[in-house]
Amino acid sequence: MTGNDIGSLAYLALLGAALIAYYLAANRADLGRTLRQAMLWGLIFVGVAAAAGLWSGVRDSVVPRQSYVAEGGGRIEAPLRADGHYHLTLGINGTDIDFIVDTGASEIVLSRSDARRAGLSPDELAYVGQARTANGTTPIAGVMLDEVTLGPVTDRNVRASVNGGEMAGSLLGMSYLDRFARIEIADDRLILER
Structure with a gap:
């Protein structure tokens, strides 16, 4: 206290x-x-x-959270939340980070605070890229994440961006979702399978 x-x-x-x-x-x-x-x-x-x-x-x-069912490479299910979005918690460099699944985002986009929690130094990054969002253009910095874990699935050396502006949370975009063999939305559940 x-x-x-x-x-x-x-x-x-x-x-x-x-x-x-x-x-x-x-x-x-x-x-x-x-x-x-x-x-x-x-x-x-x-x-x-x-x-x-x-x-x-x-x-x-x-309010149920994501669940994991080990079937071969892994199956992940996430319920639709009350806010109308699917949320997933991923381990980024060993730290759990909450993401909103955003099929309109090209890649993983970390907020500055989540990037800091994942061991990155957002104040020292070069924000040379730009992202076009619903709120206009914002600067972004490209980064490489050593390890990204979702349930039983672990990927190494994953490209991502850190948003130079203010974001309420981090976004899980298509460059990561494309790593799954199957993406399905049914009965208010997001289902990912490798």
Whole structure:
């Protein structure tokens, strides 16, 4: 927990105490009823906090993630997410990076922050290329990824780009998808087979 987190927590505790004190003072004539209501709201708050804390464990059953089925070279399935996109998590140089599958992208395009997490130095790259996107033209730098792993499938020395502009996440484009013998979208699932 950082200093900012502690400060925010202290602020919220102080604000909560002030609100409780005001509520008790305003309703002191019927204190028993007021305390029951306060306990009910406290239980609701604890329930919401518990649900938020447990969400990461429940998320995988509510929002399924990609799965791997070893059949020869490997089969990967990814469900359609609520945002209308297929997402895959690939190991890039040993670091898990989340990608949006983008058949409109020519190659793997890493955001600057994902490139940094994968061991690249985006501030030292030469952004001499250009990519045409829906938001206009953006500078890109070509890189070579030592290792790209998706489930049971590992590729070495894979070409990719690092986007010189701001990106919310990384894109998995056609140069990587073309490495699969079969790409199918059926029943809201993306299926890749080698």
